Amino acid sequence: MAAEKSDKSVLLELLATSQNGDRKALARLITLAENQPEDFEEINLDSNSTSHILGITGAPGVGKSTTVNALISFLRKEDKSIAVIAVDPSSPISGGALLGDRIRLTEHFLDSKVFIRSLATRGHLGGLSASTALTLKLAALSGFDYIIVETVGVGQSEVEIMKHAQTVVVVMAPGMGDGIQASKAGILEIGDIYLVNKSDRDGAKETAKELEKSLHLSPRRGKWQPVILLGAMEKQVGIEELVKTISDHREAL
Numbered sequence: 649m650a651a652e653k654s655d656k657s658v659l660l661e662l663l664a665t666s667q668n669g670d671r672k673a674l675a676r677l678i679t680l681a682e683n684q685p686e687d688f689e690e691i692n693l694d695s696n697s698t699s700h701i702l703g704i705t706g707a708p709g710v711g712k713s714t715t716v717n718a719l720i721s722f723l724r725k726e727d728k729s730i731a732v733i734a735v736d737p738s739s740p741i742s743g744g745a746l747l748g749d750r751i752r753l754t755e756h757f758l759d760s761k762v763f764i765r766s767l768a769t770r771g772h773l774g775g776l777s778a779s780t781a782l783t784l785k786l787a788a789l790s791g792f793d794y795i796i797v798e799t800v801g802v803g804q805s806e807v808e809i810m811k812h813a814q815t816v817v818v819v820m821a822p823g824m825g826d827g828i829q830a831s832k833a834g835i836l837e838i839g840d841i842y843l844v845n846k847s848d849r850d851g852a853k854e855t856a857k858e859l860e861k862s863l864h865l866s867p868r869r870g871k872w873q874p875v876i877l878l879g880a881m882e883k884q885v886g887i888e889e890l891v892k893t894i895s896d897h898r899e900a901l
């Protein structure tokens with residue numbers, strides 16, 4: 649069923665309201681961007697936004713959403729505003745189902761300085777990367793201090809999506825940091841920060857050591873050298889250091 653083309657004036661009005669902090673307007677814009685990205689072609693979405701776009705990626709179940717949750721709790725104490733965009737390249741499910749299953753962020757749902765949204769594929773991965781880019785621009789126009797994009801998995805489409813982030817945090821967990829898996833997915837090239845989560849479990853230090861060896865074999869060109877951190881995000885262990893390293897990376901950009 650062909651959707652009706654949105655009127656340019658409608659989009660501009662929604663943009664103006666979303667920039668004034670109206671989250672419903674932002675949510676509507678994102679839905680339009682997902683369904684009819686071509687409607688935005690003639691609209692200037694450039695901003696001199698100071699939002700820090702943070703990418704969180706890693707294999708299923710390593711604790712990405714738990715890390716996002718810990719980041720939100722920490723950053724809210726500093727009165728920062730945060731938008732979370734959860735992208736699931738493998739799932740055709742969108743909206744509430746994904747959020748309910750994957751993100752345990754219910755404690756933040758009523759906080760007006762926290763905006764949470766998920767995006768899912770409608771059958772084409774290239775389209776997902778494009779609608780993610782558009783969504784990030786829309787969120788930046790709304791002036792969030794941090795925009796966090798979480799992707800599930802470690803395949804090529806995640807690598808594509810992570811290109812839209814300024815700082816990429818790759819989350820790993822003990823026993824899942826098997827070197828071959830990591831290099832196959834290009835994970836060694838994309839991380840600015842590697843968080844070995846679940847450090848309350850056995851094997852976290854070994855995973856970190858193995859990762860360090862693999863990273864040495866994969867030298868970077870820029871001046872930033874990837875940092876490996878240990879943490880247990882479920883109990884917010886290491887969150888302060890994570891936030892500090894994220895800021896350091898931004899300054900080094």
Ligand SMILES: Nc1nc2c(ncn2[C@@H]2O[C@H](COP(=O)(O)OP(=O)(O)OP(=O)(O)O)[C@@H](O)[C@H]2O)c(=O)[nH]1
Nearest residue numbers: 707708709710711712713714750800846880881882
């Ligand atoms: N022991 C331990 N478990 C943790 C820690 N952080 C997260 N977990 C658990 O790991 C499981 C997965 O956590 P999520 O945050 O949903 O992981 P995810 O990477 O977002 O998962 P997907 O989005 O499904 O890929 C949950 O059962 C968490 O409770 C931690 O620091 N220590």
Ligand SMILES: [Mg+2]
Nearest residue numbers: 712713750751
């Ligand atoms: Mg998750």
